[in-house]
Amino acid sequence: MQTLTTIAELRAALAPHRLDGRSIGLVPTMGYLHVGHMELARRARADNDIVVATIFVNPLQFGANEDLARYPRDLARDQAMLEAEGVHYLFAPGVQDMYPRPMETVVDVPKLGAELEGSVRPGHFAGVATVVTKLFNIAGPDRAYFGEKDFQQLTIIRRMVADLAQPVEVIGVPTVREADGLACSSRNVYLSAEERSAAAIVPRALEEAERLVAAGETDAKRLEEAVTAFLRAEPLARPEVVAVRDPETLAEVGGIGEKPVLLLLFVRFGSTKLLDNRVIDPKNVKTAKVA
Ligand SMILES: Nc1ncnc2c1ncn2[C@@H]1O[C@H](COP(=O)(O)OP(=O)(O)OP(=O)(O)O)[C@@H](O)[C@H]1O
Numbered sequence: 001m002q003t004l005t006t007i008a009e010l011r012a013a014l015a016p017h018r019l020d021g022r023s024i025g026l027v028p029t030m031g032y033l034h035v036g037h038m039e040l041a042r043r044a045r046a047d048n049d050i051v052v053a054t055i056f057v058n059p060l061q062f063g064a065n066e067d068l069a070r071y072p073r074d075l076a077r078d079q080a081m082l083e084a085e086g087v088h089y090l091f092a093p094g095v096q097d098m099y100p101r102p103m104e105t106v107v108d109v110p111k112l113g114a115e116l117e118g119s120v121r122p123g124h125f126a127g128v129a130t131v132v133t134k135l136f137n138i139a140g141p142d143r144a145y146f147g148e149k150d151f152q153q154l155t156i157i158r159r160m161v162a163d164l165a166q167p168v169e170v171i172g173v174p175t176v177r178e179a180d181g182l183a184c185s186s187r188n189v190y191l192s193a194e195e196r197s198a199a200a201i202v203p204r205a206l207e208e209a210e211r212l213v214a215a216g217e218t219d220a221k222r223l224e225e226a227v228t229a230f231l232r233a234e235p236l237a238r239p240e241v242v243a244v245r246d247p248e249t250l251a252e253v254g255g256i257g258e259k260p261v262l263l264l265l266f267v268r269f270g271s272t273k274l275l276d277n278r279v280i281d282p283k284n285v286k287t288a289k290v291a
Pocket residue numbers: 028029030031035036037039040145146147148149150173174175176177183184185186187188
C-alpha cells in the first residue's frame with residue numbers, strides 16, 4: 001500500500017489505473033480505524049480493482065466547541081490495518097493539502113442537514129458534503145462506501161450525488177457492532193469504563209423499540225417517548241435525538257403502519273456523542289412475533 005498526502009500525487013497514482021479501465025473504490029474515513037471501517041474496505045475490495053482509503057479529520061465538519069483537536073489519531077496503526085486488508089492507496093492529506101486557503105465554495109444539503117444530528121451540530125453536514133465532494137473530485141471513484149451507522153450522513157450523500165449527478169455509486173454498509181451490541185465508533189475510546197458499560201443501553205433501546213412495534217405500537221410520537229424514557233433509565237445517558245422517520249427521506253412519520261420506519265438515536269455519555277439507528281419493518285416484526 002502506498003500512502004500519499006497531496007492531491008497531485010493521488011491523481012498521478014490513479015491515472016494509469018483509470019486508463020487501463022480498472023474500477024476504483026473509495027473509503028473515506030477520519031482514521032483511528034476499527035472493524036467497522038475494515039468492513040467498508042472489505043466491501044470495496046470485493047467490488048473494485050483498486051481501493052483508495054482516505055484519512056482526513058476534516059475541520060469543516062467540526063463546530064467551534066467540538067473535539068477537532070483531540071480527535072484520536074494513530075496513522076501507523078491505521079496503515080498496518082489497511083495494508084492487511086489489501087487496500088492499495090491511502091490518501092492522508094494535511095489540512096494545508098486539502099484547504100490551502102479558506103474555502104469559499106461549499107456544498108450544502110440544507111434541509112436534510114439541519115435536522116436530527118444537524119440540529120445539535122449546525123453546519124456539520126455542509127462540512128461533510130463539501131469534503132466528500134472534494135474527495136470524489138480528487139479520486140474520481142466508481143463507487144464510494146459509507147456506514148449505515150451514520151444514517152443521516154449516508155442519506156445526505158446519496159441525495160447530494162443524485163442532485164448534482166456526481167458520477168459515483170454510493171454503497172451503504174451495515175453497522176458493525178461490539179460484543180454487547182454497541183456500534184463500533186472511533187469516539188468510543190473517549191468513554192470511561194463506567195460510560196462504556198452504560199452505553200450498551202443504546203443498542204438495547206433499538207431492540208426495545210422493535211419489541212414495542214411488535215407488541216402493536218403504531219404511534220411514532222409515543223414510540224419516541226417510550227424509547228427516550230428507556231434511555232433515561234440509564235443515569236449516564238443523555239438522549240439528544242430520538243426520532244422515528246421515513247428511512248428514504250428522513251421525513252417525519254405520524255403512524256407506524258405497513259412501511260418500514262427508521263429509529264435514529266443520538267445519545268451523549270459525558271462529552272461523547274454516540275449514534276445508532278435501526279430500520280424497523282412492522283410487517284417483519286409482527287411476522288416474527290407470530291412465528
Ligand atoms: N460500526 C460501523 N460499522 C460500519 N461502518 C462504520 C462504523 N463506524 C463508522 N463507520 C463508517 O466509517 C466511515 C468513516 O467514519 P468515521 O471515520 O467518522 O468513524 P466513526 O467510528 O464513525 O467515528 P466517530 O466516532 O468519530 O463518529 C463512515 O462512513 C462511517 O459511517
